[in-house]
Amino acid sequence: MNMSLNAYSRQYRPLRPDTAQVQAAFDRAALTYDAAAVVQRQAAQGLLAHLLEYADALNIPLPLSAPVLDAGCGTGYALPLLAQHCPGQPLLALDVAPAMLRSSQHVLRGLQSAVPSLCATVCADLHALPLAAASLGLYWSSLALQWCHVPTALTEARRVLRPQALLAAATLGPGTLAELAKAFAYVDTHRHVLAFDDAACIGAALTDAGLVDVQLHRASFTLHYPHLRDVLAAIKSVGANRVGPAGRSPWLGRTGLLRLEQAYECLRTPAGLPLSYEVIYMLARAGA
Numbered sequence: 001m002n003m004s005l006n007a008y009s010r011q012y013r014p015l016r017p018d019t020a021q022v023q024a025a026f027d028r029a030a031l032t033y034d035a036a037a038v039v040q041r042q043a044a045q046g047l048l049a050h051l052l053e054y055a056d057a058l059n060i061p062l063p064l065s066a067p068v069l070d071a072g073c074g075t076g077y078a079l080p081l082l083a084q085h086c087p088g089q090p091l092l093a094l095d096v097a098p099a100m101l102r103s104s105q106h107v108l109r110g111l112q113s114a115v116p117s118l119c120a121t122v123c124a125d126l127h128a129l130p131l132a133a134a135s136l137g138l139y140w141s142s143l144a145l146q147w148c149h150v151p152t153a154l155t156e157a158r159r160v161l162r163p164q165a166l167l168a169a170a171t172l173g174p175g176t177l178a179e180l181a182k183a184f185a186y187v188d189t190h191r192h193v194l195a196f197d198d199a200a201c202i203g204a205a206l207t208d209a210g211l212v213d214v215q216l217h218r219a220s221f222t223l224h225y226p227h228l229r230d231v232l233a234a235i236k237s238v239g240a241n242r243v244g245p246a247g248r249s250p251w252l253g254r255t256g257l258l259r260l261e262q263a264y265e266c267l268r269t270p271a272g273l274p275l276s277y278e279v280i281y282m283l284a285r286a287g288a
Contacts, residue, residue: 218281
């Protein structure tokens with residue numbers, strides 16, 4: 001679904017988790033991430049499809065003759081996809097969580113056996129990339145920007161892109177974890193689910209960063225689980241349980257957990273307890 005930039009508001013949601021909090025959460029989740037990352041894999045595949053369509057429409061051939069960055073690479077699922085479609089180009093795997101980078105080593109070893117000089121890992125924050133200006137041909141980021149202050153991260157992305165280079169990113173939209181947020185509203189008045197940026201904020205951030213030919217697409221994914229404990233375990237397994245807004249009550253207690261379970265049960269479908277994700281895909285290029 002394409003959306004006109006003319007409709008976009010420029011009201012950002014600046015509150016985001018502290019970088020140290022994000023790093024710690026995903027360090028803890030590194031060993032369980034792959035088994036639970038169903039939506040994350042679907043989002044990466046969808047982003048690749050949009051990137052290929054976008055590049056074809058702009059008559060920009062892949063592979064690009066410049067390094068490729070996977071910003072927020074996690075355990076490395078997208079690295080073989082990028083290597084396949086950008087063969088012969090240096091591939092940088094970057095993540096803020098050292099344990100995630102260690103978990104990506106099995107993927108990198110496979111790639112390095114074919115192109116040993118073209119793969120490298122970098123532990124860094126997406127808000128301050130340790131890369132030279134105008135050094136990349138492709139900035140790729142799949143489901144990492146939602147943990148960032150998006151305008152800052154996209155401005156940094158534009159800085160490291162060469163003229164005419166491409167940006168392809170996926171982030172979570174405000175429909176994400178909607179069922180969980182609704183159930184928590186019956187427990188207390190704290191916000192337990194992060195307020196994800198909407199398309200208006202993202203579109204404004206892209207244009208304000210100096211990127212052009214912006215396209216946005218949206219997709220929805222819904223997973224189903226037998227019990228509340230399975231919902232919470234799935235969120236914990238991908239590291240998102242500890243990456244939330246400041247000021248929330250961290251402990252529910254037995255009574256709070258029971259109320260949460262009762263509220264969530266009202267949302268049950270024949271397939272189980274639903275948990276939705278809204279994915280916003282963004283495509284853009286650096287100007288001349």
